[in-house]
Amino acid sequence: MYRLVCVHCGATYTPDQIIYTCTRCGHLLTVEYDLDGINVSREEWNRRPISVWRYRELLPVRGEPVSLQEGGTPLYHLKKIGEELGLPELYAKHEGMNPTGSFKDRGMTVGVSMACELGMTSVACASTGNTSASLAAYAAKAGIPCVVLLPAGKVALGKVAQALMHGARVISIRGNFDKALEMVHELCISQGLYLLNSVNPYRLEGQKTIGFEAIDQLGEVPDRMVLPVGNAGNISAVYKGLRELESLGFIDRLPMMTGIQAAGSQPLVKAISENLDELIPEPSPETIATAIRIGAPVNAEKALVAVRATGGTAAAVTDQEILAMQRDLARKEGIGVEPASAASVAGIRKLAELGLIDGDERIVCVVTGHLLKDPETVVRQCEPPTEIDADLHSLLSALR
Numbered sequence: 001m002y003r004l005v006c007v008h009c010g011a012t013y014t015p016d017q018i019i020y021t022c023t024r025c026g027h028l029l030t031v032e033y034d035l036d037g038i039n040v041s042r043e044e045w046n047r048r049p050i051s052v053w054r055y056r057e058l059l060p061v062r063g064e065p066v067s068l069q070e071g072g073t074p075l076y077h078l079k080k081i082g083e084e085l086g087l088p089e090l091y092a093k094h095e096g097m098n099p100t101g102s103f104k105d106r107g108m109t110v111g112v113s114m115a116c117e118l119g120m121t122s123v124a125c126a127s128t129g130n131t132s133a134s135l136a137a138y139a140a141k142a143g144i145p146c147v148v149l150l151p152a153g154k155v156a157l158g159k160v161a162q163a164l165m166h167g168a169r170v171i172s173i174r175g176n177f178d179k180a181l182e183m184v185h186e187l188c189i190s191q192g193l194y195l196l197n198s199v200n201p202y203r204l205e206g207q208k209t210i211g212f213e214a215i216d217q218l219g220e221v222p223d224r225m226v227l228p229v230g231n232a233g234n235i236s237a238v239y240k241g242l243r244e245l246e247s248l249g250f251i252d253r254l255p256m257m258t259g260i261q262a263a264g265s266q267p268l269v270k271a272i273s274e275n276l277d278e279l280i281p282e283p284s285p286e287t288i289a290t291a292i293r294i295g296a297p298v299n300a301e302k303a304l305v306a307v308r309a310t311g312g313t314a315a316a317v318t319d320q321e322i323l324a325m326q327r328d329l330a331r332k333e334g335i336g337v338e339p340a341s342a343a344s345v346a347g348i349r350k351l352a353e354l355g356l357i358d359g360d361e362r363i364v365c366v367v368t369g370h371l372l373k374d375p376e377t378v379v380r381q382c383e384p385p386t387e388i389d390a391d392l393h394s395l396l397s398a399l400r
Contacts, residue, residue: 002060004201005032007301015060018118020185020199028301029201030240031060035247042250050216052106052209058244059205065113066142070105071209073097075217075364080332081345085352089362091222092329092345093214096337096370100162102291103207103234103368104134110206111196112138120194124148124187126180127197128230128291129159130369135196136166147193149173149180156290156338156374176285178296198233199298207234208241214364215242215251222255223361228343228368229259229268229314230292232303238366239306255364256312259303260347262287262340265295266316268303273314279304288319288377291340291369313356317346323381325349329367336371344368 004013008027013019021028040057048054052071075093082090095103112135115123124147125135132148132155139146148163152172163170173180181197188195196203215221221242227235235257245251261269265285271278282295297303307314317325322339325346329335344365351357371378388394 001037002031002033004029016118018120018194020195020201028199028299030302031201031205033058033244035244038248046216050213052109052206055209055212058241059110060202061110061113061117063113063117065109066116066138067109068099068105068137068141070098070109071213073213075214076333076335078333078345078365081328081349085349086359087348087352087357087361087363088359090348091218091362091364092333092335093210093364093366094335094337095210095366095368096341096373100130100134100137101370101373102130102134103210103366104130105138106206106209107198107203107233108134108138108196108206111200111203112142114202115144115194115196116142118194120144122147122193123196124184124193125196126150126177126184127155127159127163128177128293129155130291130373131197132168132170133159133162133166136163136168139168140166145169147171147184147187149184151176151180154290154293156376158373158375177294178281181298197298198231204233204237204240204299207237208244210234210366211238211242212245215245218362218364220362221251221253222364223358224256224258224312224363226258226260226344226348226363226365228289228292228340228366229261229297229303230294230340232259232268232297232299234366234368235259235306236299236302239310240302254310257306257310258312258347258351259307259314260343261314261316262289262292262322262343263316263318265293267295268297268300268307269314269316271300271304272307287322289322289338289340289343290374291338292343313351315347315351317343317350321346321350323377327381330371335367337367338369338371338373339377341367341369
């Protein structure tokens with residue numbers, strides 16, 4: 001069994017309530033399980049296929065989930081990049097290998113499943129791209145209508161294409177993501193749609209399984225987990241999940257949670273470096289990494305706890321550093337990711353070059369989305385194909 005609990009005042013709510021934030025103080029909610037009542041062993045988990053639903057005892061869904069076989073994403077050893085940085089135990093958990101190409105599928109399989117269990121007949125979200133693509137796919141699977149709001153001209157074409165193809169009602173607003181989120185929240189409250197942004201505590205439950213899988217694949221707890229930070233849901237979710245594993249006695253320590261933001265959108269980094277109690281929103285966030293172009297992270301309150309409670313840190317990387325790492329991951333490791341995904345490994349490069357990372361650390365970087373999510377950015381930074389006449393002489397000349 002479980003309940004919803006306010007992270008600030010401790011107010012509790014029953015699972016059948018359609019609620020996103022605390023009605024008493026307005027702060028975020030979290031899903032709290034009766035861990036003493038969970039009867040499962042690591043051995044039993046290990047007998048199941050690796051996926052989000054391997055860990056169903058620590059998920060809120062009680063019926064048949066709405067699933068597209070999400071999770072089970074690869075963990076790659078970054079040997080070449082790690083060697084260059086003096087980090088022989090550097091790994092990348094590639095969430096771009098999920099069904100719609102991003103980590104959002106982990107959240108949406110749980111979120112849409114809960115929407116169905118709660119009797120909701122339509123779903124909605126605001127998005128910088130990946131959320132809309134994922135929600136549209138899972139809503140289609142569930143057979144319920146989906147509405148998504150996007151900041152006009154600020155979403156990669158590959159992500160818009162996914163939302164459209166899966167049948168979502170896509171609306172672009174002349175404003176940024178933070179305004180889109182405000183509007184869709186109002187829409188859901190007033191019109192009875194089910195909100196599936198990361199303010200929804202159930203969605204984060206699916207995303208915490210990134211940490212579960214990383215530990216199972218690595219065979220132990222990493223010293224550090226590194227995640228790109230946009231709305232700060234992932235870093236918050238992974239921390240929560242690992243705390244649950246610790247409470248169950250499945251692990252005996254937590255990794256240092258490390259958040260990486262783009263230099264043009266870094267409210268979490270500033271809050272950590274300046275030791276602030278709350279984030280100061282960035283009114284005009286800007287970065288080529290569209291997935292993390294968010295100035296007012298909804299899960300800031302949870303993310304600050306995750307970083308500070310584990311002795312972690314936060315760092316910002318420039319767009320140039322992000323793109324350089326995107327190329328390096330592709331050309332040195334064979335791993336294709338979108339720009340925001342490369343931010344996590346770019347952040348480790350920066351921290352290593354500043355001497356802030358111990359070379360003995362075992363580090364897992366979460367890379368959150370697939371290369372093909374943002375093909376326009378790829379094309380702009382690569383040489384175009386060479387065009388030749390259709391004969392062997394021309395081919396050999398081109399290869400010289």
